[in-house]
Amino acid sequence: MTKVNIKKIPPGRLKITRSLKTLLGEKDFNSITTAEIAKTAGVTEGLIYKYFADKRDLLFKVLLELFEQFLLQMGKDLKGVEGSLNKLRSIMQTTLSWYDRQRVFTRILLVEVRNSPDFFKSEAYQQCVRNYSRIIMDIIHEGMDHGEIRKDIKPSVIRQVIQGSIEHVCLPAIIFHREIEVEPATEDLCRTIFMGIQQS
Amino acid sequence: MTKVNIKKIPPGRLKITRSLKTLLGEKDFNSITTAEIAKTAGVTEGLIYKYFADKRDLLFKVLLELFEQFLLQMGKDLKGVEGSLNKLRSIMQTTLSWYDRQRVFTRILLVEVRNSPDFFKSEAYQQCVRNYSRIIMDIIHEGMDHGEIRKDIKPSVIRQVIQGSIEHVCLPAIIFHREIEVEPATEDLCRTIFMGIQQS
DNA sequence: TCGATTAAGTAAGTGTTACTCACTTATTTA
DNA sequence: TAAATAAGTGAGTAACACTTACTTAATCGA
Numbered sequence: 001m002t003k004v005n006i007k008k009i010p011p012g013r014l015k016i017t018r019s020l021k022t023l024l025g026e027k028d029f030n031s032i033t034t035a036e037i038a039k040t041a042g043v044t045e046g047l048i049y050k051y052f053a054d055k056r057d058l059l060f061k062v063l064l065e066l067f068e069q070f071l072l073q074m075g076k077d078l079k080g081v082e083g084s085l086n087k088l089r090s091i092m093q094t095t096l097s098w099y100d101r102q103r104v105f106t107r108i109l110l111v112e113v114r115n116s117p118d119f120f121k122s123e124a125y126q127q128c129v130r131n132y133s134r135i136i137m138d139i140i141h142e143g144m145d146h147g148e149i150r151k152d153i154k155p156s157v158i159r160q161v162i163q164g165s166i167e168h169v170c171l172p173a174i175i176f177h178r179e180i181e182v183e184p185a186t187e188d189l190c191r192t193i194f195m196g197i198q199q200s
Numbered sequence: 201m202t203k204v205n206i207k208k209i210p211p212g213r214l215k216i217t218r219s220l221k222t223l224l225g226e227k228d229f230n231s232i233t234t235a236e237i238a239k240t241a242g243v244t245e246g247l248i249y250k251y252f253a254d255k256r257d258l259l260f261k262v263l264l265e266l267f268e269q270f271l272l273q274m275g276k277d278l279k280g281v282e283g284s285l286n287k288l289r290s291i292m293q294t295t296l297s298w299y300d301r302q303r304v305f306t307r308i309l310l311v312e313v314r315n316s317p318d319f320f321k322s323e324a325y326q327q328c329v330r331n332y333s334r335i336i337m338d339i340i341h342e343g344m345d346h347g348e349i350r351k352d353i354k355p356s357v358i359r360q361v362i363q364g365s366i367e368h369v370c371l372p373a374i375i376f377h378r379e380i381e382v383e384p385a386t387e388d389l390c391r392t393i394f395m396g397i398q399q400s
Numbered sequence: 401t402c403g404a405t406t407a408a409g410t411a412a413g414t415g416t417t418a419c420t421c422a423c424t425t426a427t428t429t430a
Numbered sequence: 431t432a433a434a435t436a437a438g439t440g441a442g443t444a445a446c447a448c449t450t451a452c453t454t455a456a457t458c459g460a
Contacts, residue, residue: 010408028317034447044410049448085398115311117228120375150399157369157388158397161361164368168360175320188357196396197358198285199350210437234418244439249419 013051015041017062024104029059029112059112060122066105067128070098074135084143085194091136092166093186099170100180107174110167136162165189213251215241217262224304229259229312256313260322263313266305267328270298274335284343285394291336292366293386299370300380307374310367336362365389 019041023032034055038045052058077094081087099106113119120126136159143149149158169189173180219241223232234255238245252258277294281287299306313319336359343349349358369389373380 012409028315030315033445035445045447046411046449047409050408055447111315114314115228115230117375147399149397153388153391153397154384157385158392160368161365161389161392161397164364164366165361166364167368168364169357175317184354185357188353189361191353192358192361192396193392194396194398196392196394197349197353197361198394199347208436212438233416235416245418246420246440247438250437255418 010051012041012043012047015043016048016051016058017065020058020062021066021104024062024107029108056113056116056118057122059108060119060124063105063108063113064122064124064128066102066108067124070102070105071128071131073098074132084139084146084148085190087139088136088143088162088193089186089190091139092162092189093182095166096170096180096182096185099166100173100182103174106170110171110174133159133163161193165193210251212241212243212247215243216248216251216258217265220258220262221266221304224262224307229308256316256318257322259308259312260319260324263305263308264322264324264328266302266308267324267332270302270305271328271331273298274332284339284346284348285390287339288336288343288362288393289386289390291339292362292389293382295366296370296380296382296385299366300373300382303374306370310371310374333359333363361393365393 016037019037020032023036023040034045034048037058038048048055048058052061074091074094077090078087081090113122113124137155140149140155140158144151144155166189169185170180172178216237219237220232223236223240234245234248237258238248248255248258252261274291274294277290278287281290313322313324319325337355340349340355340358344351344355366389369385370380372378
């Protein structure tokens with residue numbers, strides 16, 4: 001259903017998404033003009049609106065594309081991992097590592113789309129972000145069933161702590177173009193979230 | 201230094217910030233026009249640019265104003281609280297409660313300013329956000345010195361976990377106009393962050 | 401293989417909107 | 431009270447996202 005339509009993507013459309021991805025490596029979305037996108041792509045401005053509802057919709061489509069690659073990687077890294085906590089660690093590490101290397105993707109996800117109310121209706125959100133969240137939720141439930149994770153906290157809050165922590169660790173790195181130290185950060189995050197900050 | 205200049209705020213300027221605050225209760229920042237702000241304020245569009253560098257700068261100034269009130273409240277709630285972990289709990293509860301009731305403030309902070317690179321140069325960021333972060337950092341260091349908080353995690357990561365968790369718990373509530381259940385959420389957050397999710 | 405239908409791509413707009421600037425009116429202050 | 435400064439105006443503009451009527455290329459059934 002989703003992958004069948006690969007056969008016929010018009011070259012112009014490809015050029016446009018590729019162009020935006022390139023430009024997002026240089027400047028932020030708001031200061032990229034549609035004229036610029038078209039010029040870099042080597043097409044006319046009008047063509048953008050043949051394939052995308054508006055400028056933001058184009059952004060969402062680019063995010064969708066990059067997010068699918070990310071989920072693919074996460075699936076690979078998760079294979080063969082045993083134990084709920086280990087699975088959560090794997091997800092955290094993959095995420096941090098991907099965020100560190102895929103700056104364009106991460107900037108779109110963490111800073112560019114947030115203020116668009118209709119992002120939350122977009123495919124990128126509805127299939128990718130929710131899918132990512134669901135995977136984490138399933139692991140948490142599994143962990144509770146197996147006695148690995150305590151049951152006296154709402155699973156959704158645990159999920160939010162995990163996701164929120166990751167985002168907040170990465171945000172300054174993305175904004176100020178700093179490197180993310182994947183392994184140490186993963187270790188710190190896991191130690192905090194798994195065992196708590198309280199001296200025991 | 202900061203409070204001395206209260207004496208002479210031009211009425212037009214006050215009308216403008218008040219106008220934006222009102223409008224932000226109805227719609228998101230991007231779909232509010234400068235013409236609209238001026239009309240609601242009862243002034244001309246040009247006056248906005250007498251007091252503010254641009255539309256976003258106006259937003260930053262409004263955030264600054266609201267953030268100062270928030271920090272004041274936090275200081276009050278923190279008075280008389282003993283113990284580092286209790287202080288952190290107090291901050292979390294105050295934050296969640298404020299986020300729940302001050303929707304305009306929270307929406308600006310969590311969704312509207314993020315994508316402006318120059319937000320991070322603004323007064324709102326430089327004095328308020330950093331101040332908020334510093335207060336948390338100080339408590340963490342104090343907690344480590346007093347043996348309340350373990351020393352084998354980077355303090356900055358602990359801070360990021362706390363702030364990130366709060367934001368991620370509140371974000372859906374803000375976006376989808378849902379209520380934040382302050383006490384239960386605080387409890388869940390503290391239990392997670394203080395003691396960890398691992399069944400022991 | 402032709403003719404017709406659909407898809408890809410173009411070129412020249414247009415309305416909206418953030419922002420400017422030269423100006424007027426009101427308020428201090430010496 | 432006159433000069434100087436601050437508050438406020440209003441008409442205008444450039445830039446930009448987006449539209450529309452059109453042309454060119456590809457697809458496909460008969």
